[in-house]
Amino acid sequence: MSWQPWTFTDPFIAYTPIRAEEMNPNLNGISASFNYVANELDKFRPRMPSNFNGNIEIQDSTYISTLLGVDENGNMALIDQSAFKAAGDKDFTIKKSSDQQFTISGDNHADWFMLNYEAVNDENIVVVVGPAITNVDGVDAAAPATTIIFTQDSATPLIFVPLEGVTIKSPGFLKAYGQNSTVTLIAVDQYTWVLGGDVLPAEAIV
Numbered sequence: 001m002s003w004q005p006w007t008f009t010d011p012f013i014a015y016t017p018i019r020a021e022e023m024n025p026n027l028n029g030i031s032a033s034f035n036y037v038a039n040e041l042d043k044f045r046p047r048m049p050s051n052f053n054g055n056i057e058i059q060d061s062t063y064i065s066t067l068l069g070v071d072e073n074g075n076m077a078l079i080d081q082s083a084f085k086a087a088g089d090k091d092f093t094i095k096k097s098s099d100q101q102f103t104i105s106g107d108n109h110a111d112w113f114m115l116n117y118e119a120v121n122d123e124n125i126v127v128v129v130g131p132a133i134t135n136v137d138g139v140d141a142a143a144p145a146t147t148i149i150f151t152q153d154s155a156t157p158l159i160f161v162p163l164e165g166v167t168i169k170s171p172g173f174l175k176a177y178g179q180n181s182t183v184t185l186i187a188v189d190q191y192t193w194v195l196g197g198d199v200l201p202a203e204a205i206v
Contacts, residue, residue, distance in 0.1 A: 082141035106134035106143030132187030
């Protein structure tokens with residue numbers, strides 16, 4: 001016995017007999033193309049609530065280590081599992097530091113730095129700002145919404161220097177206003193941060 005490929009594109013062929021003879025009068029003959037059935041399965045869509053009005057069509061992308069969910073625009077999407085874990089709740093951790101310079105990234109989410117370095121000469125406290133990337137279970141993932149707080153706890157000026165490819169948006173200079181001032185860095189996306197709080201204004205405020 002040899003198998004022949006299915007040559008029909010129409011899944012329902014009228015008057016096609018099937019072996020269950022007693023069913024033929026009821027079904028009027030029926031046959032199905034496996035290709036048709038497979039294509040129908042490929043079009044499977046998750047059953048959403050009746051009030052869901054987002055887009056169910058998921059954009060082509062890698063699906064490894066992802067979660068099926070609804071994105072910020074209300075559409076079905078594949079969400080990176082590592083990024084999802086990184087966005088979990090975390091209480092702020094206060095870190096007192098006397099370092100003159102250090103680098104931050106997405107791994108510093110919810111850190112509050114109290115910076116008390118005392119300059120010997122004409123120095124600044126320098127915070128080098130890297131991409132908002134965090135490591136979750138050994139996997140690097142983008143960490144938008146990373147929030148880091150800095151308090152200038154000494155008279156030494158506090159400035160922020162972005163690494164190449166990183167942008168810091170600020171209403172003034174990339175510098176804290178002065179001693180006891182507090183500023184916040186929030187990641188908009190992987191390579192963009194916003195500096196807010198007690199920022200030294202670019203123009204004098206009268």
